[in-house]
Amino acid sequence: MEKLVPNPEGFELKETAQGIAVSYRWYKPLAWFLIFFALIWNGFLIVWFSLPTPIFFKLFALLHLAVGIGLAWYVICLFVNKTEIAITSQDFATRHSPIPFPTYKNKHLKRSDIGQVYIKQEISRGKNGASVSYSLNVLSPQGTSNKVLSYDDYEKAIFIKRKIEKYMHINPQSIEGEYVL
Incomplete structure (x- = not known):
């Protein structure tokens, strides 16, 4: 029996005769802070590069320019x-669009490439503490694992996992290393 999982906030669902389409925007309130930070960061770099400084200082700032x-x-x-x-x-x-981003790759998998679907908790530690994300992974019938999506919220990951299992008729089984809440 399928456990009911509510639609996560911001997810739009469209059911068709063939399956389901789920879409969501990338927007997060953090974007407003980041836009302010990016303007200051890049503004500083514009001033830095416009000053008559030795080439060494401009070369040093190239890494900062790439970050900006x-x-x-x-x-x-x-x-x-x-x-x-x-x-x-x-x-x-x-599919992630309209602007490509290096860490968000478009994926296309056939049912024959998917044996199981599972969630893995990923903890990143930094000087400001730890951040937690939940990656949605597929395990091929040959045992190869492939990360397909990542979420900050477990509820979003489990929602997509259950939709994949439902529409692709995958009988969920426990996977070593799987995160279960």
């Missing part, structure tokens, strides 16, 4: 990007 460009790119993605997930009995696909 990456941060601005990410902030823009937070405001405009959306993830779309399509699940049918034969296919599972994710």
Whole structure:
């Protein structure tokens, strides 16, 4: 019997005769802080590069420039990007658009490539404490694991996991290393 999981906030669902489509925006309230931070960071770099300084100082700032460009790119993605997930009995696909981002890859898997679906808790420790995320992984019939999505919220990960199992007719089984709340 399938456990009922409520639709996570911000998830849009469209059921069709073939399967289900789930979409959500990347936007987080953190985006407003990051836009402010990116403006200050990049503004400082504009001033730095416009000053008549020796080439060594400009070369030193190139790494900071790369961080500033990456941060601005990410902030823009937070405001405009959306993830779309399509699940049918034969296919599972994710699409992140309209702006590509290096850590968000589009995926397309056939049912024959998926043996099980499981969630893994990932803890990243930094100087400001730890952050927790929940990766949605597929295990191939050959035993190869593939991370397909990652969420800050367990409820979002379990929601997508259960939809995949339902529409692809996967009988859930316990996987070593799986995170279960």
